[in-house]
Amino acid sequence: MKNQTLMENQEENKVELTDRRTEIVEAYVHYVLEHGREPVSVFKFVKGLGMKEEEFYEYLTSFASIKAAVWEKIIDDTIQVMESQDVYHEYSAREKMLSFYFTLVEELKKHRSYLLSMYEDHLSFKRNVPMELKGFKDRFKAFSADVILEGKENEEIADRSFISDRYEDALWLETLFILQFWLKDSSPGFEKTDVAIEKSVSLAFDLMGKSALDSFLDLAKFIYQSK
Amino acid sequence: MSNKSDNLKEQEHIPTSKVQRATKFFKTGAKVGGNYVKHYAKKMVNPNLTKEDLHTSNAEDIYSSLSELKGSALKVAQMMSMDKNILPRAYQDKFMMAQYSAPPLSYPLVVRTFQKSLNTTPEALFDSFTKSAVNAASMGQVHQAEKNGKKYAVKIQYPGVAESVSSDLKMVRPFAYRLLNMNEKELDHYMEEVEERLLEETDYVLEVERSEEISQACSEIPDLDFPTYYPEWSSDRIITMDWIEGKHIKEWLLTDPSQEERNRIGQALWDFYNHQIHNLKKVHADPHPGNFIIQKNGKLGIIDFGCVKVIPEDFYHGYFSLIKSDLLIKEEELDKIFFDLGFISDKDTVDEQKYFKGAFRSMISLLGRPFHSETFDFADESYFMEIFEMGDKIGNDKMFKKSRQARGSRHGLYINRTYFGIYNLLHQLGANIITTKPEWLKI
Numbered sequence: 272m273k274n275q276t277l278m279e280n281q282e283e284n285k286v287e288l289t290d291r292r293t294e295i296v297e298a299y300v301h302y303v304l305e306h307g308r309e310p311v312s313v314f315k316f317v318k319g320l321g322m323k324e325e326e327f328y329e330y331l332t333s334f335a336s337i338k339a340a341v342w343e344k345i346i347d348d349t350i351q352v353m354e355s356q357d358v359y360h361e362y363s364a365r366e367k368m369l370s371f372y373f374t375l376v377e378e379l380k381k382h383r384s385y386l387l388s389m390y391e392d393h394l395s396f397k398r399n400v401p402m403e404l405k406g407f408k409d410r411f412k413a414f415s416a417d418v419i420l421e422g423k424e425n426e427e428i429a430d431r432s433f434i435s436d437r438y439e440d441a442l443w444l445e446t447l448f449i450l451q452f453w454l455k456d457s458s459p460g461f462e463k464t465d466v467a468i469e470k471s472v473s474l475a476f477d478l479m480g481k482s483a484l485d486s487f488l489d490l491a492k493f494i495y496q497s498k
Numbered sequence: 499m500s501n502k503s504d505n506l507k508e509q510e511h512i513p514t515s516k517v518q519r520a521t522k523f524f525k526t527g528a529k530v531g532g533n534y535v536k537h538y539a540k541k542m543v544n545p546n547l548t549k550e551d552l553h554t555s556n557a558e559d560i561y562s563s564l565s566e567l568k569g570s571a572l573k574v575a576q577m578m579s580m581d582k583n584i585l586p587r588a589y590q591d592k593f594m595m596a597q598y599s600a601p602p603l604s605y606p607l608v609v610r611t612f613q614k615s616l617n618t619t620p621e622a623l624f625d626s627f628t629k630s631a632v633n634a635a636s637m638g639q640v641h642q643a644e645k646n647g648k649k650y651a652v653k654i655q656y657p658g659v660a661e662s663v664s665s666d667l668k669m670v671r672p673f674a675y676r677l678l679n680m681n682e683k684e685l686d687h688y689m690e691e692v693e694e695r696l697l698e699e700t701d702y703v704l705e706v707e708r709s710e711e712i713s714q715a716c717s718e719i720p721d722l723d724f725p726t727y728y729p730e731w732s733s734d735r736i737i738t739m740d741w742i743e744g745k746h747i748k749e750w751l752l753t754d755p756s757q758e759e760r761n762r763i764g765q766a767l768w769d770f771y772n773h774q775i776h777n778l779k780k781v782h783a784d785p786h787p788g789n790f791i792i793q794k795n796g797k798l799g800i801i802d803f804g805c806v807k808v809i810p811e812d813f814y815h816g817y818f819s820l821i822k823s824d825l826l827i828k829e830e831e832l833d834k835i836f837f838d839l840g841f842i843s844d845k846d847t848v849d850e851q852k853y854f855k856g857a858f859r860s861m862i863s864l865l866g867r868p869f870h871s872e873t874f875d876f877a878d879e880s881y882f883m884e885i886f887e888m889g890d891k892i893g894n895d896k897m898f899k900k901s902r903q904a905r906g907s908r909h910g911l912y913i914n915r916t917y918f919g920i921y922n923l924l925h926q927l928g929a930n931i932i933t934t935k936p937e938w939l940k941i
Binding site: 356357358361362365366369370373377458460462463465466468469473 | 603604605606607609610613614619621629657658661
């Protein structure tokens with residue numbers, strides 16, 4: 272009995288902790304939306320919140336960690352929304368990837384103004400990946416690793432020595448491409464992003480799938496070895 | 499709408515960017531050019547080689563290229579495939595295939611379209627929903643859904659189609675120019691009209707409106723059946739209607755229906771168009787075989803009111819006056835109509851005027867022949883050969899090729915296409931029908 276109360280207390284503490292953290296993140300996003308830029312310093316920012324600076328550090332370490340939290344929330348929500356659709360579990364690997372991106376752009380849309388004021392001038396996501404995307408990237412890689420594994424199992428994706436270890440990286444590059452494309456998209460309802468997603472996922476899976484190239488390499492290897 | 503083509507490979511993308519489409523077309527263009535070269539090279543060795551052979555290899559290349567495109571490009575292919583008298587047979591057969599098959603889009607995108615435009619998912623709205631398309635429409639694809647034991651057809655538009663109409667048409671130009679044997683000015687004159695219709699066709703809200711309006715207005719005609727439309731389950735990208743079970747005309751003919759049955763279906767078709775053109779002055783201008791389904795109960799189901807041509811009053815009168823038997827029209831009256839409809843103009847010399855008047859007169863009296871009698875037998879092969887030959891003759895006519903201007907009103911484009919379409923379908927049916935016409939057109 273005593274044990275149980277203790278556990279409940281801990282649970283409550285945890286909830287309170289995450290609540291407070293979310294509050295700070297939301298306040299930060301709000302600040303960016305209102306001012307079109309980051310706050311000058313943590314000191315100034317928490318002052319506006321009526322909070323002490325040291326309290327801020329209990330939850331987060333810097334503005335960078337707040338920005339990271341925004342991205343992490345986006346991908347967590349994406350995966351949660353996506354997996355809540357019954358049909359998702361019947362999807363092939365290719366369809367899961369498509370579903371992920373379509374859900375992602377839907378989640379991104381909720382934060383578009385914030386993302387635009389932060390990243391509109393960011394020239395290339397690929398050449399210069401923003402630091403705060405790290406948590407997002409880790410989560411994406413975990414997700415894509417599952418999809419790739421599944422694709423290999425049902426032979427949608429060819430298992431090639433050396434190359435297949437890099438599939439995740441390729442999909443990550445694709446994600447960056449889609450993020451960038453979406454930021455610049457001005458078509459009604461972001462239709463062009465939808466088309467970009469269909470095309471790029473299709474290309475990625477066509478490349479990862481078994482193709483004429485595999486047969487060619489196989490033959491080449493055979494000829495080389497039988498010389 | 500009832501037959502599912504299993505052999506369709508799911509295509510996950512449409513080549514939408516202009517550059518990609520351009521390369522697609524360029525490749526075909528180059529290939530067609532190559533075929534001509536090959537043809538003439540072969541012909542030097544073997545003079546027996548016919549033009550038909552050349553058309554066959556051209557049609558194959560063009561078809562394989564077009565079938566990878568969607569939206570307006572496919573639409574143009576469909577249009578071309580309908581005008582039997584304009585297109586050589588080989589093109590026509592190949593293009594006929596485009597009317598039934600185009601590769602479908604991925605299911606997650608279908609779900610996304612539902613979420614974006616209806617704020618729900620197909621699974622939430624219906625009890626069941628097919629994951630892959632059961633049929634491809636030119637601007638979208640059709641899925642079958644079921645709710646409370648009732649079947650529905652759900653048409654979903656490809657994203658980006660509306661935006662690509664104009665650039666697609668520019669790309670199709672060199673082909674149309676070559677295939678239809680038109681000069682450039684003529685083509686521009688009509689392209690505007692085509693663009694207008696195609697843009698309307700991407701407007702699904704308008705389509706539902708018109709479908710309801712026309713099917714309501716034609717509900718009295720015997721032997722016809724229209725699906726009910728469901729505006730609450732439709733949006734700018736989705737149309738939901740009743741699923742019409744049955745056979746396409748070609749399949750139906752394979753069941754060997756009696757002459758009586760074929761006449762009955764033919765009559766329903768003729769009456770349907772007669773009512774639209776002469777009374778409603780608004781016509782379902784897309785009489786391609788895929789839009790007609792013969793149901794088990796023997797009724798003709800009509801779907802797809804995407805392409806509707808509104809007929810302007812003055813055009814209507816001029817055009818159909820010409821169809822009246824020649825004897826009944828005075829020379830001055832005829833001249834005025836020819837001017838009004840743009841067949842001849844002030845820029846023509848007297849000789850040119852005389853020549854074109856003669857040419858159009860014989861063309862119109864040929865096309866108007868079914869109107870000149872009480873009944874007409876569309877099974878008559880020789881009548882269609884006559885039309886076909888005339889199309890060929892005009893296509894190769896020096897005077898027409900030299901002509902620096904477009905001839906014929908742009909409104910005529912879709913009306914002609916509609917009539918060619920109906921004649922064609924009636925011919926396929928081999929139907930002998932009463933050619934109902936309005937009082938003032940009677941002889």
